[in-house]
Amino acid sequence: MKTLMLFLLPTLFISLANAEVKSGAELFTEKCVSCHITTRPDDRSKLIAPPAMGITRHVKMEYPKKEDALKFIVDYIQNPSKEKAVCIPRSIKRFGLMPSQKGLATDEEFIKIANYLYDNFGNRGQRRNSNQGMN
Numbered sequence: 258m259k260t261l262m263l264f265l266l267p268t269l270f271i272s273l274a275n276a277e278v279k280s281g282a283e284l285f286t287e288k289c290v291s292c293h294i295t296t297r298p299d300d301r302s303k304l305i306a307p308p309a310m311g312i313t314r315h316v317k318m319e320y321p322k323k324e325d326a327l328k329f330i331v332d333y334i335q336n337p338s339k340e341k342a343v344c345i346p347r348s349i350k351r352f353g354l355m356p357s358q359k360g361l362a363t364d365e366e367f368i369k370i371a372n373y374l375y376d377n378f379g380n381r382g383q384r385r386n387s388n389q390g391m392n
């Protein structure tokens with residue numbers, strides 16, 4: 258029994274640790290990319306939601322402070338509403354309101370995802386033409 262425990266415990270710790278190490282990028286790929294692509298769309302008519310750079314740019318315009326932007330994103334993905342939305346109204350008209358992602362990730366994971374968006378997309382001047390009119 259003792260030997261079995263000695264053998265099992267490290268395995269348990271390793272799998273627990275592995276479950277924790279997903280990065281914001283990995284989480285975004287898993288949970289958001291099916292709707293929000295991270296590359297420049299070749300054919301905008303195929304989009305089913307605004308691309309990552311578009312949504313993030315609008316969030317940053319409305320919430321310039323990182324802390325506020327993260328709070329907004331974490332809240333919006335769980336409780337989306339027309340009143341809260343910062344993207345242009347045309348976006349909601351075209352794509353419909355985003356379905357709530359509540360329960361699909363932990364709070365901690367949503368914070369990681371929000372950080373990933375904030376740190377990698379929607380910066381002023383970043384790939385300007387790819388941003389234009391995309392959301």
Ligand code: HEC
Pocket residue numbers: 285288289290291292293305306307312313316330333334337338341342343344348349352353354355356358370371
């Ligand atoms: C089933 C498709 C779908 C999935 C999955 C999805 N979204 Fe969205 N999302 C949308 C659509 C459509 C919009 C545009 C309409 C709106 O703003 O509600 C949107 C808008 C947004 C916005 C802009 C909100 C605003 O103010 O208008 C953010 C931020 C966002 N999504 C983040 C995420 C993140 C992060 C994930 C992954 C956890 C995610 N979305 C998963 C469809 C999706």
